[in-house]
Amino acid sequence: MITIDGVSQTFKGRSGPVEAIRDINLTVGEGEFLTVIGRSGCGKSTLLRMVAGLLKPTAGAVQVAGETVRGPRRDVAMVFQKPALLPWRSVEDNVMLPVEIFGWRKSEHRANADRLLEMTGLTAFRKRLPHELSGGMQQRVSLCRALIQNPKVMLLDEPFSALDALTREELAVELQRIHMELGTTMIFVTHSIQEAVLLADRVAVLSSRPGQLRRLVEIPIPRPRSFGHNAHLDQVANISAELHSLLLSDAHLPRTQTA
Amino acid sequence: MTDIVAGSRGSRVWVNAALPILGAVITIGAWWGATAAFHIDPFYLPSPVDVIDSFMRTPQYLLQETWTTLQRVLIGFVIAVAGGLAIAVTLAASSVVERMAMPVLAAVNAIPKVALAPLLLVWMGFGDSPKIVMVVLLSFFPVIVSTMAGLTSTPADLRELARSLKASWWQTFVKVRLTWALPQVFVGLKVATPLAIIGAVIGEVVNPDHGLGSVIAGSGASNDTPLAFAALVLLALLGVVLFYLVAGIERVLVPWARTINS
Ligand SMILES: Nc1ncnc2c1ncn2[C@@H]1O[C@H](COP(=O)(O)OP(=O)(O)O)[C@@H](O)[C@H]1O
Numbered sequence: 196m197i198t199i200d201g202v203s204q205t206f207k208g209r210s211g212p213v214e215a216i217r218d219i220n221l222t223v224g225e226g227e228f229l230t231v232i233g234r235s236g237c238g239k240s241t242l243l244r245m246v247a248g249l250l251k252p253t254a255g256a257v258q259v260a261g262e263t264v265r266g267p268r269r270d271v272a273m274v275f276q277k278p279a280l281l282p283w284r285s286v287e288d289n290v291m292l293p294v295e296i297f298g299w300r301k302s303e304h305r306a307n308a309d310r311l312l313e314m315t316g317l318t319a320f321r322k323r324l325p326h327e328l329s330g331g332m333q334q335r336v337s338l339c340r341a342l343i344q345n346p347k348v349m350l351l352d353e354p355f356s357a358l359d360a361l362t363r364e365e366l367a368v369e370l371q372r373i374h375m376e377l378g379t380t381m382i383f384v385t386h387s388i389q390e391a392v393l394l395a396d397r398v399a400v401l402s403s404r405p406g407q408l409r410r411l412v413e414i415p416i417p418r419p420r421s422f423g424h425n426a427h428l429d430q431v432a433n434i435s436a437e438l439h440s441l442l443l444s445d446a447h448l449p450r451t452q453t454a
Numbered sequence: 455m456t457d458i459v460a461g462s463r464g465s466r467v468w469v470n471a472a473l474p475i476l477g478a479v480i481t482i483g484a485w486w487g488a489t490a491a492f493h494i495d496p497f498y499l500p501s502p503v504d505v506i507d508s509f510m511r512t513p514q515y516l517l518q519e520t521w522t523t524l525q526r527v528l529i530g531f532v533i534a535v536a537g538g539l540a541i542a543v544t545l546a547a548s549s550v551v552e553r554m555a556m557p558v559l560a561a562v563n564a565i566p567k568v569a570l571a572p573l574l575l576v577w578m579g580f581g582d583s584p585k586i587v588m589v590v591l592l593s594f595f596p597v598i599v600s601t602m603a604g605l606t607s608t609p610a611d612l613r614e615l616a617r618s619l620k621a622s623w624w625q626t627f628v629k630v631r632l633t634w635a636l637p638q639v640f641v642g643l644k645v646a647t648p649l650a651i652i653g654a655v656i657g658e659v660v661n662p663d664h665g666l667g668s669v670i671a672g673s674g675a676s677n678d679t680p681l682a683f684a685a686l687v688l689l690a691l692l693g694v695v696l697f698y699l700v701a702g703i704e705r706v707l708v709p710w711a712r713t714i715n716s
Pocket residue numbers: 206207208213214215233234235236237238239240241242
């Protein structure tokens with residue numbers, strides 16, 4: 196579904212060039228849930244923005260559904276760290292925004308919006324303005340807004356990182372349900388090992404500065420998975436420990452060695 | 455619990471209605487007290503009673519003149535707002551135009567408008583037009599500056615959202631930037647309201663025919679200070695009413711703004 200082919204990104208910073216991403220090669224299968232994990236500043240957002248077509252790679256190319264990405268696509272939906280809701284629009288009008296912008300017929304997508312609001316438990320809040328909702332509910336609205344595009348691919352950039360721990364877990368479990376139900380291909384950026392292990396089929400671990408693919412870790416735990424008690428505690432612990440050491444050891448690697 | 459709620463509602467009424475009235479009463483009281491205590495000649499500073507007397511002598515006439523001034527203010531203000539918004543949108547749409555036009559607009563704004571009044575008399579003669587033009591000249595600039603500020607303050611996350619949805623420039627402008635700018639636009643409108651009234655009065659004082667500015671100019675010639683004060687009080691009331699009218703429209707149009715900024 197997604198092919199990331201030798202992608203690099205170097206920004207022209209004020210004090211010389213900043214190499215954010217170097218030579219990443221990855222393929223993401225149809226319906227796969229890939230998590231990208233790495234320390235902050237290692238280029239996760241940059242990588243995702245290149246997949247989204249918001250940023251042109253300085254080298255390499257990204258393909259989605261067999262086509263080279265040259266700009267944003269309607270079948271690729273983004274969810275940002277901030278909910279990015281329009282403060283003057285009600286919950287349902289925010290969800291309908293992509294429909295309006297795409298020039299789709301609203302009446303044909305109302306039912307879908309209703310279903311998404313129902314699925315995320317927002318039906319009772321449909322007429323509310325964003326500032327009347329909690330952070331978790333706002334992020335649910337932004338999930339619905341992405342889902343109404345009927346995306347083949349969803350790109351999520353640390354969508355839960357601004358939320359409190361309990362709400363995060365709740366939303367992660369909800370996202371797992373959405374993924375199981377819809378089978379959308381997902382790339383989910385996070386710096387939380389817990390989230391990565393709960394959600395991913397595979398975890399791409401990035402090294403920092405410049406971001407390079409350090410390891411691809413498979414998570415062969417059957418779904419639905421859950422936080423806390425479950426039958427796969429040992430496996431979860433092992434994988435978490437592995438990810439942990441991969442992320443931590445990265446700090447001790449001298450620059451030349453990562454290069 | 456209910457006590458706390460009732461208390462806060464009571465104090466809101468107190469803050470919204472009683473405090474402004476109390477402020478006005480204290481101000482008028484101090485004015486009155488000063489004129490009485492120091493036996494000030496009404497020719498220099500009339501007491502509130504003198505002013506009310508003066509108003510009651512010819513209430514119809516003064517209200518008529520108030521209406522004339524109000525009409526000029528409103529027409530000029532509407533033109534300034536429409537023109538200011540249009541100019542701001544044009545400038546926001548094209549940085550080339552902005553670079554070219556901004557210095558010119560700033561220069562025009564910096565000209566002392568009183569100095570233009572005699573020229574307006576030459577160009578337009580007597581009547582409404584030179585006064586309305588004066589209103590426009592004084593009040594357009596804050597509308598432009600605040601609208602521009604609003605249009606360029608769209609948060610990065612909303613801009614990124616619009617880009618990721620492949621929204622056209624026009625869609626982004628209408629659905630995101632313009633509405634986002636509204637609270638700032640209203641800041642400009644609130645600054646422009648008193649300026650519009652000042653503009654009308656300048657026009658009428660320099661080039662008197664009708665309106666409260668003309669009343670003030672005439673009262674100077676006839677040494678009728680209480681009448682001038684009556685006109686000033688009416689102008690002040692006009693200013694307060696228009697300001698709160700704009701604030702009221704803001705509340706209706708952008709109810710979400712308060713909560714965002716707090
Ligand atoms: N537009 C930009 N211009 C210059 N440098 C940038 C830009 N965007 C990101 N960077 C730099 O690229 C690196 C990676 O950033 P980012 O992808 O946001 O990291 P992450 O999302 O992993 O925290 C950082 O060092 C950041 O400062």
